[in-house]
Amino acid sequence: MQTENDRITALMLENKSGRTAVCAGSVIDATGDADICHLSGEGTVNFTPGNVLASWYYRQENGVNNLTMHGYAEPPKSYLGKTLSDPDVGGKRYSGLDGAELSGMVIDAHKNVLDDLLKRGLKAPDLTSMAAIPQVRMTRRIDGIATPDEDNDAYYEDSIGIIGNWKVRGPSYELPFGCLKGKKIRNLLAAGRCVAATDLMWDLTRVIPTCTLTGEAAGTAAAMTDDFTAIDIPALQAKLRANGNVLHKSELGLQKKAETKKEPDGSRMGGKARYEYDAERGVLIRCPSEGMPKIMDKSSLVWRDFGPQDDPYLRAILMGQGCWERLDTISAAEAERVLTEWGYPFDDE
Numbered sequence: 001m002q003t004e005n006d007r008i009t010a011l012m013l014e015n016k017s018g019r020t021a022v023c024a025g026s027v028i029d030a031t032g033d034a035d036i037c038h039l040s041g042e043g044t045v046n047f048t049p050g051n052v053l054a055s056w057y058y059r060q061e062n063g064v065n066n067l068t069m070h071g072y073a074e075p076p077k078s079y080l081g082k083t084l085s086d087p088d089v090g091g092k093r094y095s096g097l098d099g100a101e102l103s104g105m106v107i108d109a110h111k112n113v114l115d116d117l118l119k120r121g122l123k124a125p126d127l128t129s130m131a132a133i134p135q136v137r138m139t140r141r142i143d144g145i146a147t148p149d150e151d152n153d154a155y156y157e158d159s160i161g162i163i164g165n166w167k168v169r170g171p172s173y174e175l176p177f178g179c180l181k182g183k184k185i186r187n188l189l190a191a192g193r194c195v196a197a198t199d200l201m202w203d204l205t206r207v208i209p210t211c212t213l214t215g216e217a218a219g220t221a222a223a224m225t226d227d228f229t230a231i232d233i234p235a236l237q238a239k240l241r242a243n244g245n246v247l248h249k250s251e252l253g254l255q256k257k258a259e260t261k262k263e264p265d266g267s268r269m270g271g272k273a274r275y276e277y278d279a280e281r282g283v284l285i286r287c288p289s290e291g292m293p294k295i296m297d298k299s300s301l302v303w304r305d306f307g308p309q310d311d312p313y314l315r316a317i318l319m320g321q322g323c324w325e326r327l328d329t330i331s332a333a334e335a336e337r338v339l340t341e342w343g344y345p346f347d348d349e
Helices: 035-040 099-120 199-205 208-224 233-242 302-306 332-341
Strands: 008-015 018-023 027-029 044-046 055-061 064-070 127-130 140-142 159-164 172-176 188-190 260-262 268-270 273-278 283-288
Touching: 008 035, 027 035, 027 208, 035 140, 035 188, 055 099, 064 099, 099 127, 159 208, 159 233, 172 199, 172 208, 188 208, 199 208, 208 233
Parallel strands: 027 188
Antiparallel strands: 008 018, 044 140, 055 064, 055 127, 159 172, 260 268, 268 273, 273 283
């Protein structure tokens, strides 16, 4: 990487033609690992908990191509306070930033596949395909002038668009231009998996829809200027809007969180309803002044306002079905039966 006066002037590449220099006015780091940011001297932040080993393969059984997966994404809350060297993390972790380590990760993943095939009594012809690249999720990102978190009520004057939460329905988040821009290199932006975000938010910004949004914003900005410290944000936003992008949640009529007050009995008032958190059953119940009480879905914004303050990620159990998160999928009749049994009477309306 060649830099001068806080600007990248050339990227040095090596291929079959030898070493070459690619000069550019604007540079966008879409490597996923903030490699250009790191090599240019821009500030970066590593994902300190590291990645668990994950792999997958397809096998033929009785004429059916079946998928087998080993290792899954961890719950984001488990990231907090963890590092690669932490003995409590459990199992081997991978930073995703070292060539030898990544090669070892592929070997370890393929060993898992082989062990599973042998355990199942399958033969080599039964294997139809398997992961050929390391399955890493978060590695390194830019240290942005803005670092958005999972506060879905946050408003950003320099918003470049809105993303959703790929894990639950409901929450949405504005992303600021500042999460693309670092604090040192004037003609460099990040896009995709390596934009700035807290660890919990990173789990949302690493996925393809967000990569599309940040890539469009970065590319549009790069077509406007090669000095992003002086970019005209309103002009950039006008171009993004002209392309059909919605920049602020208020444009969609989405409400900010309601004013709340705590009642003497420990419940909380929001609007015309009272919210009661039932710690024994792990559910939040909305008791309106008129009409029927309702079990609130975990993705609802009111969970953060009225739910348990000591554990905002506590999941509510779906009664009778043994799964998590989706309390609004039970039938109205079942909801009425359960709530009545718990002592929340229904009106006849």
